Amino acid sequence: MIEDTIAAISTAVGEGGIAVIRVSGQDAVPTAARIFRSKSNLMEVDSHTVHYGHIVDLKTKETVEEVLLTVMRGPRSFTAEDVVEISTHGGFISVKKVLDLILQQEGVRAAEPGEFTKRAFINGRIDLAQAEAVMDLIRSKSDRAFSIALKQVDGKLSRMIKALRGQVIELLAHIEVNIDYPEHDVEEMTSNYIREQCSKVIEQLDGLLKTADEGKILREGITTAIVGRPNVGKSSLLNALAQENKAIVTDIPGTTRDVIEEFVSVGGIPLKLLDTAGIRETEDVVERIGVERSRSALSDADLILFVLNNHEPLHDDERRLMDELSHRPVIVIINKTDLAGQLEIEEIENRFPQESIVRMSVLEEEGMDRLEAAISSLFFSGKLESADLTYVSNARHIALLKQAKQSMMDAIDATYNGIPIDIIQIDVRTAWEQLGEIIGDTAGDSLIDQIFSQFCLGK
Numbered sequence: 001m002i003e004d005t006i007a008a009i010s011t012a013v014g015e016g017g018i019a020v021i022r023v024s025g026q027d028a029v030p031t032a033a034r035i036f037r038s039k040s041n042l043m044e045v046d047s048h049t050v051h052y053g054h055i056v057d058l059k060t061k062e063t064v065e066e067v068l069l070t071v072m073r074g075p076r077s078f079t080a081e082d083v084v085e086i087s088t089h090g091g092f093i094s095v096k097k098v099l100d101l102i103l104q105q106e107g108v109r110a111a112e113p114g115e116f117t118k119r120a121f122i123n124g125r126i127d128l129a130q131a132e133a134v135m136d137l138i139r140s141k142s143d144r145a146f147s148i149a150l151k152q153v154d155g156k157l158s159r160m161i162k163a164l165r166g167q168v169i170e171l172l173a174h175i176e177v178n179i180d181y182p183e184h185d186v187e188e189m190t191s192n193y194i195r196e197q198c199s200k201v202i203e204q205l206d207g208l209l210k211t212a213d214e215g216k217i218l219r220e221g222i223t224t225a226i227v228g229r230p231n232v233g234k235s236s237l238l239n240a241l242a243q244e245n246k247a248i249v250t251d252i253p254g255t256t257r258d259v260i261e262e263f264v265s266v267g268g269i270p271l272k273l274l275d276t277a278g279i280r281e282t283e284d285v286v287e288r289i290g291v292e293r294s295r296s297a298l299s300d301a302d303l304i305l306f307v308l309n310n311h312e313p314l315h316d317d318e319r320r321l322m323d324e325l326s327h328r329p330v331i332v333i334i335n336k337t338d339l340a341g342q343l344e345i346e347e348i349e350n351r352f353p354q355e356s357i358v359r360m361s362v363l364e365e366e367g368m369d370r371l372e373a374a375i376s377s378l379f380f381s382g383k384l385e386s387a388d389l390t391y392v393s394n395a396r397h398i399a400l401l402k403q404a405k406q407s408m409m410d411a412i413d414a415t416y417n418g419i420p421i422d423i424i425q426i427d428v429r430t431a432w433e434q435l436g437e438i439i440g441d442t443a444g445d446s447l448i449d450q451i452f453s454q455f456c457l458g459k
């Protein structure tokens, strides 16, 4: 039982017309009732009801704010404790004043970052994977990332992990029986059984890890390199995409004059755009660093936007680049269609499929819709779009899934190497613990503290 009551501003500071203060704990309702003047008597109202009234300063008897106050009694609340949420419509100063009035009362203290979510976890309302999903929700960069996180809050990943652990525990029980009754002489049968069951679990782990690759794409954005010779319009394209699609994040630190990054959402697909310097051989040292950066950006890219100038014949550099790019996910952009055509279009059409060639004029803002369509169809040709999969996208979860898979493979190896069953059991148990760490069943206190400390205040 957690004794103290916590309070914090739960909405982003300085934004929006209203701010919400959240109070959670056994004293939440009496604490709020003391400073709330209203027709409703908070101590007697039903759970999940909203009340209009005023917050007063008990010392000065002054009215501080006009508020709407929501009472949610545990366990049917976010933290599973009694929760009061106070919606104020004033600016930061009056919100802060209301919070101060609450914090002045006995038994109430300011919440630490993530503490509301941590309480939901401690009180068994959500598991660790769900708590992390809440954090991802707060941070998610795109609609798709948001819906993945939402599914995890829903507990879909957790349910799958629990089912997997169920299979592992069954295997453990089976091994246990064999250890307890070795005279049954079922060593060989047990070895076979271990291999079979471990393989089954590995198969499912692989399935989850496969979605992890896709989840990563969606979470961080599809790394997209814009390449081409100088002056073809790469920067113009980047700016056009950023403007039309409202850049979500800009000014990534560590970028140089040659590669800048920009997060944009194109038709709901998050792209991390890299604008690379023109790819060409050069003697200039500074320029060469730029080119090397471009090449590494190129090798890291999930998607390449290869820009050509409609107004000029193909350059040798561009022919070389076409060779390099022929087996990569690439969209060839023939830019500057507003100018007279000098480019050998046929040569390009012979090298790249029709659907991956887009004609446009960035200057005249013509053809942007075709580019967006080409990007969507390349990535959501059924595979990603239709999948009702639970994406594993959290780096910690991915690492643990990989470790669990390794433990399972170790167990299989051990059966071939004549290792005693009670030693093999250790690998299986390790896998069970690693899976448990994902949902917080076997996670240590320090890990839990560390995860929750990453939350922002008020969540």
Ligand code: GDP
Pocket (backbone or CB within 6 Å): 228, 229, 230, 231, 232, 233, 234, 235, 236, 237, 335, 336, 337, 338, 339, 360, 361, 362, 363, 364
């Ligand atoms: P980068 O060197 O590849 O990044 O090319 P920039 O984006 O800096 O563009 C080079 C020049 O081409 C600039 O003067 C642009 O205004 C111009 N430009 C870009 N796109 C178009 C286009 O579609 N049509 C025309 N006529 N000019 C363009």
Ligand code: ZN
Pocket (backbone or CB within 6 Å): 234, 235, 236
């Ligand atoms: Zn440029």
